[in-house]
Amino acid sequence: MNKILVNERLKRVAETFGTPVLVMDLNIVKANYEKLIDNVRNSRVYYAVKANSHIEILKLLRDLGSYFDVASRPEIEKLLSIGVEPERMSFGNTIKKTKDISFAYNNGIRMFAVDSEMEIEKIADNAPGSDIYVRISTNGMEDDADWPLTRKFGTSVDHAIKLVKYAVDLELNPIGVSFHVGSQNYNPDNWRVAIREVSVVFEEARKMGIDMYMVNTGGGMPVKYSRNIPSVEEISEVINKAIVDYIGENTLVVLEPGRSMVGSAGAMVTSVILRSKKGEENWVYTDAGIFHGLTETIQNIRYEVEVIGRELEEKGKFVLAGPTCDSVDVMYYDIELAKNVTIDDLIVLYNTGAYTTEYSTNFNGIEPPKVVFEEIFVKEPLTEEV
Amino acid sequence: MNKILVNERLKRVAETFGTPVLVMDLNIVKANYEKLIDNVRNSRVYYAVKANSHIEILKLLRDLGSYFDVASRPEIEKLLSIGVEPERMSFGNTIKKTKDISFAYNNGIRMFAVDSEMEIEKIADNAPGSDIYVRISTNGMEDDADWPLTRKFGTSVDHAIKLVKYAVDLELNPIGVSFHVGSQNYNPDNWRVAIREVSVVFEEARKMGIDMYMVNTGGGMPVKYSRNIPSVEEISEVINKAIVDYIGENTLVVLEPGRSMVGSAGAMVTSVILRSKKGEENWVYTDAGIFHGLTETIQNIRYEVEVIGRELEEKGKFVLAGPTCDSVDVMYYDIELAKNVTIDDLIVLYNTGAYTTEYSTNFNGIEPPKVVFEEIFVKEPLTEEV
Numbered sequence: 145m146n147k148i149l150v151n152e153r154l155k156r157v158a159e160t161f162g163t164p165v166l167v168m169d170l171n172i173v174k175a176n177y178e179k180l181i182d183n184v185r186n187s188r189v190y191y192a193v194k195a196n197s198h199i200e201i202l203k204l205l206r207d208l209g210s211y212f213d214v215a216s217r218p219e220i221e222k223l224l225s226i227g228v229e230p231e232r233m234s235f236g237n238t239i240k241k242t243k244d245i246s247f248a249y250n251n252g253i254r255m256f257a258v259d260s261e262m263e264i265e266k267i268a269d270n271a272p273g274s275d276i277y278v279r280i281s282t283n284g285m286e287d288d289a290d291w292p293l294t295r296k297f298g299t300s301v302d303h304a305i306k307l308v309k310y311a312v313d314l315e316l317n318p319i320g321v322s323f324h325v326g327s328q329n330y331n332p333d334n335w336r337v338a339i340r341e342v343s344v345v346f347e348e349a350r351k352m353g354i355d356m357y358m359v360n361t362g363g364g365m366p367v368k369y370s371r372n373i374p375s376v377e378e379i380s381e382v383i384n385k386a387i388v389d390y391i392g393e394n395t396l397v398v399l400e401p402g403r404s405m406v407g408s409a410g411a412m413v414t415s416v417i418l419r420s421k422k423g424e425e426n427w428v429y430t431d432a433g434i435f436h437g438l439t440e441t442i443q444n445i446r447y448e449v450e451v452i453g454r455e456l457e458e459k460g461k462f463v464l465a466g467p468t469c470d471s472v473d474v475m476y477y478d479i480e481l482a483k484n485v486t487i488d489d490l491i492v493l494y495n496t497g498a499y500t501t502e503y504s505t506n507f508n509g510i511e512p513p514k515v516v517f518e519e520i521f522v523k524e525p526l527t528e529e530v
Numbered sequence: 531m532n533k534i535l536v537n538e539r540l541k542r543v544a545e546t547f548g549t550p551v552l553v554m555d556l557n558i559v560k561a562n563y564e565k566l567i568d569n570v571r572n573s574r575v576y577y578a579v580k581a582n583s584h585i586e587i588l589k590l591l592r593d594l595g596s597y598f599d600v601a602s603r604p605e606i607e608k609l610l611s612i613g614v615e616p617e618r619m620s621f622g623n624t625i626k627k628t629k630d631i632s633f634a635y636n637n638g639i640r641m642f643a644v645d646s647e648m649e650i651e652k653i654a655d656n657a658p659g660s661d662i663y664v665r666i667s668t669n670g671m672e673d674d675a676d677w678p679l680t681r682k683f684g685t686s687v688d689h690a691i692k693l694v695k696y697a698v699d700l701e702l703n704p705i706g707v708s709f710h711v712g713s714q715n716y717n718p719d720n721w722r723v724a725i726r727e728v729s730v731v732f733e734e735a736r737k738m739g740i741d742m743y744m745v746n747t748g749g750g751m752p753v754k755y756s757r758n759i760p761s762v763e764e765i766s767e768v769i770n771k772a773i774v775d776y777i778g779e780n781t782l783v784v785l786e787p788g789r790s791m792v793g794s795a796g797a798m799v800t801s802v803i804l805r806s807k808k809g810e811e812n813w814v815y816t817d818a819g820i821f822h823g824l825t826e827t828i829q830n831i832r833y834e835v836e837v838i839g840r841e842l843e844e845k846g847k848f849v850l851a852g853p854t855c856d857s858v859d860v861m862y863y864d865i866e867l868a869k870n871v872t873i874d875d876l877i878v879l880y881n882t883g884a885y886t887t888e889y890s891t892n893f894n895g896i897e898p899p900k901v902v903f904e905e906i907f908v909k910e911p912l913t914e915e916v
Contacts (some may be wrong), residue, residue: 176910188806191897192855192892194855194893194895195896214669214895214897215854215855215895215896216853216894216895216896217893218892218895218896218897219894219895220661222895227901236851236855237854237855237894238804239803239804239851239853239854240803240804241801241803241817241853242803242873242874248794255590259806260804260806260807261806262804262805262806262873262906263804263806266804266873295808295857295860296813296851296859296860297855297857299808300809349600393787405538415627417626417627417628418624418625418626418646418648418649419648420645420646420648420649421646422681422684422685427682431627443858465625465682467602467623467625467627468580468623468625469580469601469622469623469683471681471682471683472829473682474681474682486647487652488628488630498786502891502892503891503893504891505888505889505890505891506604506886506888507580507889508580508601508602508605508623509579509580509583509600509601509602509603509604509605509608510601510602510604511604
């Protein structure tokens with residue numbers, strides 16, 4: 145993929161629709177979906193709607209036969225409104241409102257995540273007889289992830305076994321175990337270790353006469369930002385082998401990709417609205433910032449960034465900041481941009497299809513970025529080497 | 531004010547409207563406005579709309595005769611739509627879109643903030659002949675503030691003097707200097723030091739034949755969360771004295787309160803949706819979190835928190851977290867709550883009228899808190915001693 149060619153296309157979109165604009169290419173979403181399904185044996189993709197809930201993405205995945213991981217009632221309603229059957233939804237948030245559980249159950253959803261006694265009680269009361277799966281935490285493995293999720297979510301293997309038993313006592317149907325190695329995890333072996341942990345819960349359940357059949361490997365497959373990542377093929381191979389080695393080859397493998405499904409399908413185009421010098425620092429301010437889609441920049445995410453039309457010019461060091469009256473609204477304090485970048489230049493941030501517009505606010509009265517669907521990348525997302 | 535009585539009122543609102551709900555009392559906004567105007571000599575309040583842009587608050591302040599500090603075109607449009615005259619608006623963001631400057635100018639706004647050459651050029655081109663004021667930074671003073679603003683905003687005194695000259699060269703009208711001691715600043719002497727800095731710019735401008743008359747003291751007056759704060763009276767006295775000592779008694783003092791105008795006028799009521807034990811930690815999850823109004827908890831803001839109906843019960847240590855599938859969504863890792871807090875209890879966070887709903891997202895498909903106006907506090911906000 146030629147970066148200058150992609151950037152010219154992005155420029156045309158920005159000129160037509162204004163900035164900030166998130167340009168999404170559905171071809172890439174489709175390719176990402178197919179790559180996952182092709183590589184992980186006996187798998188189902190439950191797309192994590194929270195990563196990017198735009199209706200066009202949901203419709204595409206509906207047509208591809210995807211399943212969906214939902215976090216709240218509004219997400220369920222959105223999927224029902226486009227004809228996704230409740231059998232294709234899993235209510236994967238371990239912190240559900242009681243009335244949302246009722247709503248889900250009354251609309252046919254029968255699959256729920258749990259990691260605590262109280263959540264099991266809520267489901268037993270409001271969604272009797274449903275399938276549940278227990279989320280275990282993956283202590284230690286998340287050192288390789290950009291966003292660990294362990295402390296808030298999941299429980300120990302020992303406690304998970306108790307929860308499986310408790311669910312049966314309350315006449316629920318435990319079908320398996322889920323884990324999440326942390327968002328944007330760089331070490332494939334973590335999936336193997338997690339699946340080995342899962343196998344302990346399966347084993348103990350079997351001893352209690354409970355036959356489970358599903359391993360939910362969560363999300364966490366990384367998207368290429370600035371550093372190199374293991375490929376989907378590599379991680380899939382580890383998952384496939386670990387499932388056979390530790391659980392059994394007929395196990396249903398549930399995947400919950402969010403970032404790895406839509407991240408590489410999007411590019412955010414912003415305009416430079418001011419350049420100024422502060423002491424020795426050169427500051428560039430754009431019309432999108434951390435309150436308008438670029439939230440993850442203040443965590444660990446280093447997007448690849450380029451000034452459109454200045455790809456071949458000499459670079460310099462800059463501070464890149466957003467447009468609001470808030471000092472937190474700074475994306476990067478040390479980024480390389482074309483030295484002569486100036487007002488009205490377009491700056492593109494690649495691989496911004498996930499967890500961008502979903503985090504947008506209207507802070508300072510400024511509206512979230514528009515979302516436009518265009519065939520920008522044609523067949524594959526932009527990678528550095530081409 | 532009796533806390534239990536206030537909480538009973540909040541409970542009725544929550545039962546009527548559902549949770550999460552931000553309950554705002556306009557009496558408190560009015561009292562805060564009047565206290566400021568009464569205490570700072572020769573002053574005008576430009577309310578920082580970004581703190582809480584709810585139309586009811588804007589209408590109240592319109593009727594009280596307030597001026598408004600705006601950050602973007604949508605904020606201007608909102609004020610125009612309720613009949614606020616452009617003469618009562620200051621475009622105080624130092625990072626404005628060029629076309630927003632045109633829009634402001636074409637609608638009669640003539641007052642703009644600057645801290646860089648390029649911003650002056652944009653205003654000279656798109657709002658010719660307008661009043662400008664230069665924002666200086668307040669290095670060092672912000673050690674006493676919860677949210678320093680210096681690195682992104684403002685410039686040195688020496689550079690400010692150059693900018694005043696540059697504005698005159700481009701036929702703009704420099705009327706004064708602004709500063710901001712940082713949001714939630716605890717040391718009144720910082721205002722004195724800042725005004726002394728401002729006086730240097732005034733002096734040098736006078737030598738160039740430019741007579742300025744306005745000092746914009748920004749925001750930064752603190753709201754009482756958990757620690758003690760200096761009173762509005764105390765800070766006002768410092769400002770009044772410094773203006774006379776360093777600038778001159780006929781100086782117009784512009785105030786840009788946001789937090790100190792609306793913070794104490796609001797209380798956020800959330801419901802407990804899950805309680806669980808993770809290892810040794812007790813976790814309580816509510817239906818609002820950092821993506822749904824409680825964003826500032828992950829910065830330095832420690833709201834006072836209470837479980838309604840359990841005010842007099844024994845307390846214990848908890849982790850307080852929000853409802854989304856995101857590990858960042860944790861408000862406090864070490865908070866005291868009633869030991870027996872459980873599902874469906876209402877938890878109130880006081881002094882949440884500023885910078886809460888403005889930061890809300892729809893992440894996880896979950897809607898922002900509702901906003902309801904009720905006479906909750908009657909005459910004054912809740913303080914600890916009563």
